[in-house]
Amino acid sequence: MHPPLRELDKSLPATVGALSLFGLAAVYSAGQTDVATFATALWEKQLIWLAIGLLVAVAMFRVSPRLLEWATPYAYAISVVLLAITLVIGTGAGTAASSRSWIGIGGVRIGQPSELAKIIVVLMLARWLAGRREGPTTLRELVVPCLIAGVPAFLVFLEPDLGSALVFVAILFAMLYWGGTKPTTLVLLASPVIGLVLAFSTVAWGAWIVVLFGLLLWWRPYVWEGLAVMLGNVVMGIVALPFWKHLAPYQQNRLLAFLNPEVDPRATGWHVIQSKVAIGSGGFLGKGFTLGTQKRLAFLPAQPTDFIFSVVGEELGFVGVVVALVLFTAMLAMLLRLARRATDPYSSLCVFGCAAMLFTHIVENIGMTVNLLPITGIPLPFFSYGGSFLLTCFIAVGISLRVSWESRQSGYIDL
């Protein structure tokens, strides 16, 4: 049964449409500079990608969740293989020229498999979690979902693209939570990472171990699991330094520059400082559409992609920023409502996973422009120029629309 387009949920497409147009305008503006730049005509390409995205969304809307569920393992397998191939023949691009994240044929870059892999991991996790009667309760049961998200995340991390790898982790935790895992279990699962981060200060790490010990006594997991968690934390504390040394210099610098951008304002901190200057100088009403000086004079790095939101902040000011944030919040709220009202666990998990993926991208990308979060090169949904991620977003929207239609058919949502 093919759902007719006119029975489409209206509010979600409207919000996404508004975001897409807003984003298109931002990409257009990013190309309007006083300095010759490749970004001048990008908005036309973005328009084409938007059109393709629209078709993809419609196509996904037409695919039944059952068919999707059936196809998920195959898509997952293909995706992992693609990521592995990318590691071998991949190329870099733009600001990340030294990494291997693009796949191409005959020198023509086609896309970034890591972006597509995000939505496929969402589907795969949804399928695995939906296949169980109740949510995973023990750490042992979490091994499989960790692997489902972990394998692509590790492959992406090797590209190296730490930002995208972290998105997989965010998706995993969000979906485990939605799948019924207790937050305490998730904290225990995440504890080694916390231990890793805190290991840079011996005092903080020691305090964390004490706190963790208390939590273990209080929450009472299985003894072996508790021991494993403790062990994991201790090991993380030990390997922290070698791990830090293993990070690529640019990744180290990004983390250091996040902590203090002024350390080296000409090199590492440059991106953050210029972005924050652009946003801050925008003021309440902004410098006017296409008139941002930071952007026009090329002080802003990666204007049409990673730092597109700085252009918005500079030219449209606080008002423009709030409008964009309201639109994003509305979209996420709609997705969450859909996830709650979905007809089946698989659909619900899919929509929630999509929402988690978009949320991670939005918060991380916007957060880094104001130096709330360290810089990672992950794009802003519907804003940043780039085909692969735009299509991924539209796939997510298409799936969500289908779920919305299904639940309305079943009377779950009375819209």
Next chain:
Amino acid sequence: MVVLVIAFFRAQVLEHGKYQLQSETNRLRPIPLPAPRGIITDRNGKILAENVPGYTVSLLPGDESALRETLERIAPVVKLDSAGIERVLQRYRRAPYVPALVVSDAKFVIVSQLEEHRLLFPGLLIRPEPKRYYPDSSVVAHLVGDIGEVTEAERAQRRYAGMRLGALLGKDGLERQYDDSLRGADGIRFVEVSALGHVVREAGAAPTLPPVPGTPLRTTIDLDLQRYIAKIFPAGHRGAVLALNPNTGEILALYSAPSYDPNAFVGGVDPDYWRRLNEPETHPLFDRAIQARYPPGSTWKLAVAAMALKRGLVTLNSHMPIPCRGGLQYGNRFFRCWSAEGHGDLSLADAIAQSCDVYFYQLGLKIGLTSLLEDANAWGFRSPTGVDLPGEIRPDFPSGPEYYDRLYGPRRWTAAVTLNLAIGQGEDAQTLVNMVRFYQMLASDGRERVPYLVRPPAASDVSLGLTPDQLAGLRQAMISVVERGTARGAATRFNTVIAGKTGTAQNPHGPPHGWFIGFAPADKPEIVVGAIVEFAREGPYVAPLVTRVIARYLGADSTMAPEMQIKLPTDTAPHPMELLPGNGVDTVAPPPPADVPNAPTPPGTR
């Protein structure tokens, strides 16, 4: 999401000002608009220093490697060697946001070449910039001084704090002394640049702050007189001439030879020229009027006479117990007079006119060492005059008798030092300006007027403490000098009476230096002129130089110079010597051949 909104609110609304400023700093490059320096004029408004249009070439830097690249491309055009490139880069590193100065005084050919190939040099800025010009160049060099780029050391001083790199400031002379008012305040123009440092918009990017021109400086100099002195100063000789108004302390002329071309310093001095200026022998940068000490020789005798008169020890008619027989036996030493035949029995007035050493030996002993040193110190013979020129040095003079204890050890010296001091030898070396200041006191009412060029200094309380009669008597004695004494040949035919005193400064490096300090009209002086000519052999050679300056100032036309048949006797040789032949003002004969009997060896303990 709420956190994000808060973060953006903070950045865009609360801290908007800070980021607004940073964004402006990012896009705007300040281009200094140099203020024209104030002009310097003489007392009649004639120009000593002015500004003419010049061009500077600079580069707006992007990053260092881009700047280096452009510099290497531009180097052949502006003739910049690799050291020059490094200098520009160094300048850039110190101030990366202002245009890096490449050539500060570009020739028109270079400017037009650069304009032609403008596209090859991103960030090229050619700006008209007022350029300092001294029309009289070497004539006024030691007065106006010169200008140059501010150095790092100077920027560290409070006086020059906040000066931009590459700014010009006075390095010497009036340019330095009155730099604060001459300099004015630079303006600022902004150009808009991209992140790579290319100029995107030249004008209208931000409001321009116009420069405030420097204040004009009117000096007390009489440029005509100054030019005249430069013209008649014996060519090839070293020395200095200083002319004052004795009643005010206004400096009418100050000339030091050899001189130099201050225009050569504008836009950076040529290394060869700089080397020549720093030759230890001639050292033209040295202002011999305020930076050189010479033993005052006989010009000092007036000081000793004034001390004795002030203390009431003698009158102008007093005679000394021992008449001059060519010398004086003191202790186990014979102190000679410059005249071996002796002057006989002289009054103080005659002793001044004849410059008799024997008379002054005895007068010095009569005053006593302690009193002599005390008076000389009180009259400023041990301190700089405080003339408003930088670099004036302090004369050498003992602060008191304990000086000799330090020098020779207690009780290892005798009162013989007094004999030397009394005739201007020994531990006494004065600057020309300080001696002229002393004669200014003699020429006026006995009170000191600190010599000045621009702003009168605070009234001084230094005074000779002589009665008008005593002053008139001393002047009369100095008139005798010119009329019939040692400087007889200096008497000119115009009917103004000049008073003056010769001096011969013993010099271990060669022939003695000659002094003459005179003033006129003798009854009511309007000008004091002092001159020192190095290796002039004798003071009397210098006398005509001074008298001609005086004559010129008092309105005697230079056309009468040929009529000035000046035959000069000297202190050492009774034969007239021709230093300034009367055949014109431009040519001056070299000093006479060395047929002069040997000068008396300097007596005293040295």
